[in-house]
Amino acid sequence: MMRNKDRYFVCVPMFVCLVLAIELVLGQDFKPTDKILLNCGGPAVSTDPDGREWTTDNGSKFGSKTGKSTTSQAATQDPAVPQVPFMTARIFQSPYTYSFPVASGWKFLRLYFYSASYSGLNISDARFGVTAQSYTVLRNFSVLETSLGLNYEYIVKEYSIHVDEGTLNVTFTPSTSASKAYAFVNGIEVVSMPDIYTSTDASPLTVGTNTVFTIDNTTALENVYRVNVGGNDISPSHDTGMFRSWTDDVRYIFGAAFGVTETADPEVKFEYPPGTPSYIAPKDVYLTARSMGPNANISLNFNLTWIFSVDSGFSYLVRLHFCEGTTTISKINQRVFDIYLGNQTAQDGADVIAWAENFNLPHSNGVPVHQDYVVYAPSGSPQQDLWLALHPDTASKSNYYDAILNGVEIFKISDSKGNLAGTNPPPLLVQDLIDVSLARKSSHGKSKSHTGIIAGGVGGGVVLLLLIGLFAFGTSRRRRNGKDSSTSEGPSGWLPLSLYDSKGKKELDAGYDGNVTDSKSSGMSMSIGGRSLASEDSDGLTPSAVFSQIMNPKGR
Template sequence: MKSLPFLILFLAAIAAGDNSSYVPRDYILLDCGSSGQNKDQDGRTWNGDTGSKYAPSWLNSVSSQAPNQDSSVPQCPYLTARVFTSPFTYTFPLGAGRKYVRLYFYPSNYSNHEGADAFFSVTAGPITLLQNFSAYQTAAALNMDYLIREFSVNVSSAGLNLTFTPSKNYSNSYAFINGIEIVSMPDMFSTGNPLLVSGGTPIPYPIPDDWAMETVYRLNVGGQAISPSGDSGLYRSWADDSLYIYGAAFGVTYGADPNVTIQYPTTLPEYIAPVDVYSTARSMGPDPTVNRNYNLTWILSVDNGFYYLVRFHFCEIQYPITKVNQRVFDIYLNNQTAQEEADVIAWSGGIGVPVYEDYVVLTSGSGTTDLWVALHPDLKTKPEYFDAILNGMEVFKLQDGKNNLAGPNPDLPPQPDFEPDKIFNKKSNFNSTPVIVGGVVGGAAAIIGLGFLLLFLCKRKKKKGKDAAGTSDGPSGWLPLSLYENSHSAASAKTNTTGSYASSLPSNLCRHFSFAEIEAATNKFDEALLLGVGGFGKVYRGEFDDGTEVAIKRGNPMSEQGVHEFQTEIEMLSKLRHRHLVSLIGYCEENREMILVYDYMAHGTLREHLYKTQKPPLPWKQRLEICIGAARGLHYLHTGAKHTIIHRDVKTTNILLDDKWVAKVSDFGLSKTGPTLDNTHVSTVVKGSFGYLDPEYFRRQQLTEKSDVYSFGVVLFEVICARPALNQNLPKEQVSLAEWALHCQKKGILDQIIDPYLKGKIAPQCFKKFAETAEKCVSDHGIDRPATGDVLWNLEFALQLQVSAEEVGDLMADGIISDVDGGPVMMDGKKDVDDPSMESRTTTVTSTSTMSMGDRSIISEDSEGLTPSAVFSQIMNPKGR
């Protein structure tokens, strides 16, 4: 029997070396501030640190409990905390090798300490993990309830000392920790051969064995989030990647073919990534023509000044991709070539066989930046399929030369102009009402799935001295792995978020409807009342008991757009009132729903009346009036509100028409306050809709009002040509309406591509003025585009030219006047379009009109005098818009 312990150890060693599993030598779950044992939502047992061998003395610490814990926050390990007013060290006797160190924070008031006073640093031996870290500020800025930071450190045989030190830079500062997790991990980094991507030919960049890392992103590409319990042995969280996808070009997702079994090669241990990661994928789609013309792109916010290791996981899981040179693609990091002629089959050796590739990229400067990851078919090798594929992606921050991994805290938004205490019921006591709303259910996908829940109703402000070019809409300090720790799907995360979000909505700004009222108005969401489906969810026609007709937009819990857009829409439209902006009546957030109630727009969207419709075509004069109305709405946003507001998603589906055909700009989910007087632009992540996106904004990530002007120029061409902004079925040069129409305009043949219904019905000078206006709007550089006030003036002038020409035509038809000048009345081929006599005649007629076009403050008569909140932001991902 004496040999039994040896046999057990031997079998355990075999299991640990088995390719199918990993058994960590060290596995510690420390529930700080508590005693005894507690289980978390994954069923894992945490041990309290009271009296623990890991802390030799408690003289400089106290155990405390959060006085008021949000219902979305798991009790273990967040219910209690260990609080330190001077440096304190946990000592963990560990075996040598790499360890995951996960730190759990729930910012709250603990004992007699205010949550906002917690500024501290955390070191792991010689490595600085966090510096002057504020869990309160980070959670408030990112609208998280709780935070998880994951690090990978190499531990010597002496074990690991984890030290928490209150910052000396802040009065009343203290440190706290709710939970500490330490898990042994295999060395998954020094054995590879990553390539450094620096603009030239990538060169090898080996990772030293003793370097520490921080996990920034861990994405299950094309699949759902994977909780720690689904990643046996290492307890990692994998997030759904969909909300990091740039724009609407999100490709297609799919699972493994039923006849394909994931088979790890002998050179690739299964712990590199779980089977679930390799069993799903995202590719560009089946259309080679479309794939040639776009990149499959992810945008990831990271701290500047660090090297990042980017690991791509690949596995071909669908027939017929079984041979070399069937699917070959290029990989780009920050617009630099990382890999040409990537061929998963060539790398792995066959279908169903996983493989991964590592690359290193450097970011420079301070603050934050966006890491762009893009895939594009490689055309040089002439593969069978013009496509690309990705199954998983991880991004790790590498320590700098000073043994540092710490980045800055994200900026707190400034206080809004209008009574935030009244809106949020926010007291001086941090926990009297939970300040951080939104049920975060664990790990980094919360950044993905939840977007940014607005905590304060005001725009983010850059830190003094911060380089404007380095800012973005994302957090200035990314929040790794605050994701689906306790959720098994992205859907559940979004559902939980919706449910816990309700408490923050400002009922004093617009009407709050009960869910029962909404159900009654829509006959329990009868599909017969369905008006349409958008990125946020379905839109129903409804009628309340008093006979009021409304449009009811019901958020889809599976939508990529969610809580943030919900909040932004309410705050925006509750504070803005204008004849040419859609009116928000109220909202409902009961039963984990996100429902918005608007005035009913009887004639739907502008696009519904232009193409792919059974509705009769709109007369030209009516189209002009609609464009003028939309321009008035935009002009008000840019100049008439308290702060400049940039819509960022101007398109024909976001211009609605009421029962009197009055145009109203709608959908403010991407809206953002414009630059201050001291700045010319706002540096931000690119958001918007393909086909309408300002190319200068796309290139430079610098947003101005001229970005809206470009989008509106596309709308003008869409109105006169009656075709989509993008049409992939057309020849390549005609796919983009903006590019094709601009080409035709410069060639003088724009009249050949206009809506056939309009031919012969547009006065030549009106056509000329309208076309010139649209042309200037879509100029490549913003400085060459007109302001919205000028666009509005030109459109009204074009309308007057049309009206005057029609009046002259009527007089001629009635024989009251003769065509003494021989000039044209309509563009019907009978007259000379460039007849100089026409402009003088129409100008004379226009001068007698009662309309004043010289007054640029046109919108003032439509405003009800309300000023907007200073806060607008955008969702993490614009997909589906």
């Protein structure tokens, strides 16, 4: 009997040590000191579809003591829009300030909007600005125009702001340019966040100039994209304690060149490196990836490309997440590739294993790493396309001509005047041309349609047949890769506006050469759909030349 007890007392500490060891390897979620979720105009307590509890702002200590406001139910509800926090709103006819007492430090500020009629008001008259501390986060903002322009059913704006004095002030102000203008908000979320985006370790370089760009406590950020590449949507409750939403990457991939998705091998030990907090990104981001595929002859003849629409006139922090999760890639110079941002070289000879080896762990695969870059979107048209492209690095003569990516985060950086506000996106004028058979309805996402295929333009004979075959193949790939709508947790995709001309006709602009090359310019110089290119050799291309250059990129 005593022997059994002795065994029990020996086994328990061993088991506890084992659990602690697993937790140290896999990491723990971030524990926010401040977590405020206001369902504006809503009931005392309500729960959203993700299981998070919201409280009302009726009689709240956070509301203005002198400002005037009213509350209202939404006149309509789209089936894809969650009840909480979107079915009630607080409406402002004059400036109104919420004051949130919080601990000093970095905060996520998320604003929730649903385009509907409230209190009989015309939603087209809802036009307003929002400031947070000294930063202008929205100006002349129209929820209706933004919803239509992005094809989103509801809008969530996320900002990262440093609070010095213990109070976060958020002010809504109706636009003075319209006599009937009013402001409204459906939900407000304030959550503490760790200092994971500033230049604490090393300042990122500005792509194209190689100048250091410093992000510190005086900088505000707006998250515009957070993408789980090669994986599924990740809902806020499955994030690492910061309630971030991650979407799949299928909607952003250019053309039919999808590459292949990879899932980490179970034999590979997953371990966050020293100095990298485990909450930097969910483990699920690093366990799935997208690569170009094992066939070098194919990989060398295309770029794995994603397109992201951004506001012009701002700098953007682009964080790329990597992890070699297979037993095949475990040594330096096995998979080496180049990274392009905005038609410029951001990184030559990217080697994930080499980055991981800098941490001196017993293994270099299964180690998450991330790289930060800053790219400037020059002023011009209100919005433009930011291209992210990967291509095998042939100069390294690596074992595999391939590239890999696990995740992408893109943040707009406040300018010197503390401004983050862009313009409202133009409306989608070609919705009736979208093939509904390719659409994917989200159960509670932001967007209404899946990314359409980039179709061919003008041409005949062999060129036309080749184009039809190419995009027919792309169609089958999209249908095979699409997820069932009942399992989708985030927004379905939206069609980049630049894929269409003003008449609504799908066309592949002759200015695109199908390959991201280093233009050595200081801004983004590639676009499609009628937007100009800086590349001198792209003018006047025929459809056959476009097709040829897509399949046979130059400069490799």
